[in-house]
Amino acid sequence: MSQAVLDKRMSAADIVGQLQDGMTLGIGGWGARQKPMALIREIVKSDLKDLTIVSYGGCDVGMLASARKIKKLVFSFVSLDAIPLEAHFRRARSAGEFEVMEIDEGMFQLGLKAAAQNLDFLPCIAGLGTDVMTYNPHIKTIKSPYSEDHYVAMPAIKLDVALCHVSEADQRGNSWIGGPDMFFDEWFCRAADKAYLTCERLVETSAFNDDHKILRMPIERNLVAGVAEVPFGAHPTSCGPYYGFDVAHLKAYSATAKEGWEGYVSEFVEVDDYVKSVGGADHIRSLPLPAF
Amino acid sequence: MSTDYTLAELAIVAASEIFRDETPEVFATLIGTLPKLAGYVARETFLPGMMMSDGIYYLAAEPVPVGPRGDYPIKKEGRIGYERVFTVIAKGNRHAFVGPVQVDKYGQMNLSCIGDYAAPKVTMLGVRGLPGNTVNNRTSMFFASHNKRALVADEVDMVSGAGYNPARYPNGTYPRGLDHRQIITNLCVLDFEGPDHAIRVRSLHPGVSFEEVQDNTGFELVRPDDIPQTAAPTQVQLDIISKWDPKNLRSYIFKDNPAGVRAS
Numbered sequence: 419m420s421q422a423v424l425d426k427r428m429s430a431a432d433i434v435g436q437l438q439d440g441m442t443l444g445i446g447g448w449g450a451r452q453k454p455m456a457l458i459r460e461i462v463k464s465d466l467k468d469l470t471i472v473s474y475g476g477c478d479v480g481m482l483a484s485a486r487k488i489k490k491l492v493f494s495f496v497s498l499d500a501i502p503l504e505a506h507f508r509r510a511r512s513a514g515e516f517e518v519m520e521i522d523e524g525m526f527q528l529g530l531k532a533a534a535q536n537l538d539f540l541p542c543i544a545g546l547g548t549d550v551m552t553y554n555p556h557i558k559t560i561k562s563p564y565s566e567d568h569y570v571a572m573p574a575i576k577l578d579v580a581l582c583h584v585s586e587a588d589q590r591g592n593s594w595i596g597g598p599d600m601f602f603d604e605w606f607c608r609a610a611d612k613a614y615l616t617c618e619r620l621v622e623t624s625a626f627n628d629d630h631k632i633l634r635m636p637i638e639r640n641l642v643a644g645v646a647e648v649p650f651g652a653h654p655t656s657c658g659p660y661y662g663f664d665v666a667h668l669k670a671y672s673a674t675a676k677e678g679w680e681g682y683v684s685e686f687v688e689v690d691d692y693v694k695s696v697g698g699a700d701h702i703r704s705l706p707l708p709a710f
Numbered sequence: 711m712s713t714d715y716t717l718a719e720l721a722i723v724a725a726s727e728i729f730r731d732e733t734p735e736v737f738a739t740l741i742g743t744l745p746k747l748a749g750y751v752a753r754e755t756f757l758p759g760m761m762m763s764d765g766i767y768y769l770a771a772e773p774v775p776v777g778p779r780g781d782y783p784i785k786k787e788g789r790i791g792y793e794r795v796f797t798v799i800a801k802g803n804r805h806a807f808v809g810p811v812q813v814d815k816y817g818q819m820n821l822s823c824i825g826d827y828a829a830p831k832v833t834m835l836g837v838r839g840l841p842g843n844t845v846n847n848r849t850s851m852f853f854a855s856h857n858k859r860a861l862v863a864d865e866v867d868m869v870s871g872a873g874y875n876p877a878r879y880p881n882g883t884y885p886r887g888l889d890h891r892q893i894i895t896n897l898c899v900l901d902f903e904g905p906d907h908a909i910r911v912r913s914l915h916p917g918v919s920f921e922e923v924q925d926n927t928g929f930e931l932v933r934p935d936d937i938p939q940t941a942a943p944t945q946v947q948l949d950i951i952s953k954w955d956p957k958n959l960r961s962y963i964f965k966d967n968p969a970g971v972r973a974s
Contacts, residue, residue: 448792475836493836494836494837494838494839495835495836495837495838496835496836497835497836502835503833503834503835507833508833511823511829511830511833512823512829512830512831512832512833513829514828514829520822520836520837521837521841522837522838522839522840522841522842523792523796523838523839523842524796524799524800524839524841524842525841525842527793527796542800542842543800543842543845543846543885543887544799544800544839544841544842544845544846545841545842546841546845546872546878546879546880546885547818547841547844547845547869547872547873547875547878547879547884547885547888548818548837548840548841548844548869548870548871548872548878549822549827549868549869549870550837550841550870552869553827553868559880561880566881568879568880568881598766598767598768598789598791599766599767599791599792600791600793601791601792601793602792602793708766709764709765709766709778709779
């Protein structure tokens with residue numbers, strides 16, 4: 419009988435130390451919201467290469483692209499929400515720097531859900547009639563065994579590792595997502611061999627003895643291999659209910675896509691105190707939550 | 711009828727008509743200033759049961775003013791996070807009013823990229839949810855600038871949203887949910903009511919001719935014998951628009967915010 423590891427605490431750098439070249443990484447969150455950016459910055463600093471990145475993309479994709487970490491991108495969009503187009507992604511995509519698997523947002527979640535259930539595929543009709551099928555010839559259609567309908571057989575998107583940022587976690591890997599939308603973090607974790615979480619606050623397990631909180635705990639602890647406490651770990655993306663995305667920072671980041679982003683890396687990535695480098699905790703706490 | 715209105719107000723009111731035949735409690739997805747205000751006009755005049763989101767997570771019990779809302783408290787009536795959105799899309803009772811970059815004669819839309827797919831000349835958002843929207847839900851479109859780069863000859867560069875092109879479907883049959891409704895532009899209203907869903911001119915904005923529309927369109931348009939002029943907004947409609955757009959963001963919808971009736 420093997421003994422469970424029930425103290426899964428580690429640092430963000432330790433988590434990234436578990437990753438290997440060529441892995442397929444799923445990244446939670448959505449656009450400029452709830453992204454595990456502290457882990458993304460650790461990957462940028464690392465020697466990792468040839469990654470397949472699976473993401474409802476925001477600046478996670480843009481930074482990994484400009485750091486030349488991406489071999490292949492599985493995506494539906496890459497956007498910074500308040501800034502619709504992601505400049506670093508656009509530069510790298512137009513330069514043909516990585517392969518792409520571009521699919522509908524609904525197909526994307528079905529791919530994760532298929533992997534989560536150990537299925538080869540799940541059927542849908544999204545994708546029919548579009549160039550999603552042209553440019554992804556490995557995605558097949560099937561005839562329904564029950565009618566004359568044809569469906570897209572969306573293949574499982576299997577992940578080696580999922581990386582997500584949550585509001586609170588305990589050392590066992592239980593976690594609570596306090597922002598309004600839990601997005602697809604659950605399905606990234608289920609589709610992966612191993613999931614790692616960063617959290618705003620590490621708490622005692624007793625903090626989750628709460629019927630209201632339990633409604634927002636979609637990831638059970640045996641999916642989670644490691645937990646790192648990183649306050650403000652989603653910045654410059656938002657982490658409801660604590661802080662919104664940092665539009666001024668994202669604008670400055672976007673402006674570095676053309677002339678090279680080495681200055682950004684030295685100013686905000688290769689730093690000992692990230693929070694201080696971007697203006698401090700009070701500044702981040704004051705960022706208004708997204709509204710459209 | 712008011713005669714003192716802008717092209718934006720005319721187009722908003724024209725666009726509200728895309729919801730005229732909708733189901734009583736349709737979930738409308740309204741992306742951008744014009745689609746939102748059009749939906750609000752429909753909701754407050756003839757479709758009180760319309761459901762809509764706050765653009766983030768909640769079902770909104772009443773419209774949310776366009777633009778930065780600051781401390782404005784939205785009135786919630788439920789939740790509609792992304793996972794639920796995809797379930798709603800697949801069920802079908804939804805009307806998506808979207809702003810793609812290109813559309814072609816089949817009603818196929820592009821939101822992904824322009825040029826060689828491996829290394830595109832222009833990279834845009836990505837296909838987003840357009841593939842799923844277009845085969846499951848009613849779809850209408852808005853183009854702020856009606857020209858041949860937007861309404862293109864042949865097919866769009868990357869077909870992100872599906873259309874009425876039988877060659878692209880297994881067995882050549884359209885999915886049951888494929889149901890394109892209208893295209894609103896700065897010149898006119900188009901619909902898909904020509905033969906075999908061909909794109910037809912439904913109405914012309916005041917002072918615009920069929921020839922001007924055709925000259926700015928990359929594909930041949932169906933020309934009915936009589937083309938009505940796009941209806942002028944009523945004072946009631948104009949009041950609804952200004953109520954939900956207190957900062958006059960509609961003045962930025964079209965370049966130079968032209969008047970609704972062209973100076974002759």
